[in-house]
Amino acid sequence: MRKKIFRTNDPHIQALARIVGEEAILFKKEDLIAYDCDGFTVHRHLPKAVVFPKNTEEVAAVVKYCHEHDLPFLARGAGTGLSGGAIPLNGEVVISLVRMKRLISVDLENRRAVVEPGFVNLKLTNSIANRGYYYAPDPSSQYCCTIGGNVAENAGGAHCLKYGVTTNHILGLEVVLPNGEVIEIGENGILDPLGYDLLGLLTGSEGTLGIVTKITVRILKNPEAKQTVLAYFDRVADASQAVSDIISAGMVPAALEMMDQTAIEAVEAAAFPVGHPNDIEALLLIEVDGISAGIDEQIEEILHICRKRNVREVKVAQNEQERAKWWANRKTGFGAMGAISPDYLVQDGVIPRSKLPEVLQQIEQISKKYGLRIANIFHAGDGNLHPLVLFNSEKPGETEKALAAGSECLQACAAVGGSITGEHGVGVEKKEEMRFIFTDDEITAQTNIRDVFNPKNLLNAGKLFPTPGRCVEVKKA
Ligand SMILES: Cc1cc2nc3c(=O)[nH]c(=O)nc-3n(C[C@H](O)[C@H](O)[C@H](O)COP(=O)(O)OP(=O)(O)OC[C@H]3O[C@@H](n4cnc5c(N)ncnc54)[C@H](O)[C@@H]3O)c2cc1C
Missing domain, CATH: 3.30.465.10 (Uridine Diphospho-n-acetylenolpyruvylglucosamine Reductase; domain 3)
Structure with missing residues (x-):
């Protein structure tokens, strides 16, 4: 790490520097700006300091110091979280774990x-x-x-x-x-x-x-064998139905992913284009793996289901290179939104698979209501939707509109018996939406558990749970 001149009158910074070393602490505004948010960029707050401990003993000593001096603190990994979990809402001491990488x-x-x-x-x-x-x-x-x-x-x-x-x-x-x-x-x-x-x-x-x-x-x-299928559908309803048919046929593919037309437009405009047609409503990327015996039969059955559901074109990856290209195109899908929009908000709802066509239709209506494009790129096999609300934060009021549209998408998921997060967490972003799922008593039961571990609430305060009180009605299907 670059050696800096260490000058501060703040006794806490001096004490923390004695624990981790002067070269392993940041406390000047210009250095702290990079830590004011994570992948959820809507809220930004400067931390008090960022420390980079190199082992458990240093982490424990920093935590003990914060605990004894009532300083709020939180952990940070790579800062890719999409729900604001690593945002220092209360001017926390950020404990970055990036040096502990063995x-x-x-x-x-x-x-x-x-x-x-x-x-x-x-x-x-x-x-x-x-x-x-x-x-x-x-x-x-x-x-x-x-x-x-x-x-x-x-x-x-x-x-x-x-x-x-x-x-x-x-x-x-x-x-x-x-x-x-x-x-x-x-x-x-x-x-x-x-x-x-x-x-x-x-x-x-x-x-x-x-x-x-x-x-x-x-x-x-590693599985003995794997095969990957790409299927293009004219209608999103047919693609959704194919997903349900594959699972109800008793198969559990290793992966079963879907992208809609807006998502396809973005990935084709970004770093790893595949040449997907631009006039289809949806594509499925399906992978099966396991022992070699039986893989070909599974692929045949998947192809049959796709054809039965009016697939326009379906193909099996011919080699590892082709498979890797398809996956690079899918896995960089969120970042690809940058090619078609200055800002985007990723949502993370979960729904029963059978509700896919219905909820996707509602998301389209939400998109029209707010006048914002919403791309869908998601883990269709387990019903984990990722509506990506596209907006421009420089246009007055558009960030608020995007947040409201995102929240309505989650409400639609909760209303069909789903959930408000499948993998990205609640963080700051979705803590009010926890009320779509839990009653006040259920929230209190969980915050009581937090208080046993974290009685002073100095560690990552203001995340995950709303304050009990306000009530939101969600109509269940
Ligand atoms: C382009 C993109 C694609 C993504 N795709 C996916 C995906 O497919 N699936 C998925 O699940 N997520 C995805 N994410 C979200 C994100 O990458 C994950 O949530 C990831 O687990 C966050 O790891 P991180 O190291 O960046 O953690 P951070 O963002 O630094 O922190 C996330 C939370 O974990 C806490 N934390 C970090 N380290 C520790 C620790 N050592 N001890 C205790 N708490 C800790 C922080 O306080 C914070 O609350 C994606 C994000 C981006 C930007």
Whole structure:
């Protein structure tokens, strides 16, 4: 790290610098601006300071200092979160985990690896691929997001339909509690550990219960075979029906993704175009994997279902290069929105698959109502929608309109028995929408749990839960 002249009269900054070293703390406004938000850029707040501890002891000492001096603080990984979880709403001391990025061990025999929280998701698969293994949770941001951030958000990804989201792959955690104590949870991967399921509680707790400093994850053997299909549909209703038909035929593809026409326009205008037609309403990207025997039959059945649902064109990837090209096009889909709009807001609702056509139609109506384009690019197999509301923050009132349109999309998901987030978390962005799902009593039951871990509410305050009181009516289907 660049050596700087260290000059400050702030006793807290001086004390924190004594813990992590003068070269591992930022406190000047011009340095802090980069930490005023994450991937949810609508709210911005400057932190008090950003510290870069290099090990658990330093994290614990920083936390203990903040706890004793009533300084708000929060953890930060790569800052790719889309719900504002890492925004320092209260002028927090931001504890960045990016220097804690070691792959500590790999145990192929027992199919597990231990990583520090700042270890980048994709690096794990890259580190074990030559030995025939991989780490399954694959958020589209996996080339830069950290496994610590994935644990906090219980991240999902395209291949989580078959293999499960992050919580299904976490075997143990080392956690610094909000008072600075260090605990280990998970019993070396024992399937039914004694006591409460703290691993389940901590995973997905959005950085409000503790700071994760070491993670034991499950790793999987590469499937023997995989095949990938691309299907173009004139009508989004036919594509949605094909999704339902595939699942109800008893197949669980490794991935089953959908993009609508606006999303296709964006990915074709961005860095990894594939040459998708511009006049179709939807495409499906479907991947099956497993042992070689039976894969061809599954592909045949998928092709048959697509044809039955009036597919315009359907093709199977001819080689790994073609497959990788299709996936690069899909996985960079959010960023591709930049090619057609100055700003976009990503939503993350979940619905029963059977409600896909109905909810997509409602999203179209919301788009018309607000006069904003909404692209849809999502994990169709598990009903995890990502409406991307396109807007221009420079136009007065348009940000507010985008937020309202996003909220209505979530309300539509909740109303058909779905949820307001499938993988991106609640953070700041969706905490009011928690009322679409929970009563005041249910929210209080959960904040009571938070208060046991985080009694002073200094760790990541103002996230995940609204303050009980205001009530929102959601009509259930
Ligand atoms: C282009 C793009 C595509 C994306 N695609 C997906 C996707 O397919 N699936 C998906 O699930 N998400 C996706 N995301 C969202 C995001 O990448 C994930 O939520 C990811 O898990 C965040 O990791 P991070 O390291 O960036 O965490 P950050 O954004 O830094 O932090 C996120 C939250 O985790 C907390 N936190 C971070 N580290 C720790 C720690 N060590 N201990 C405790 N709390 C911690 C923070 O306080 C914050 O509340 C995408 C984001 C982008 C920008």
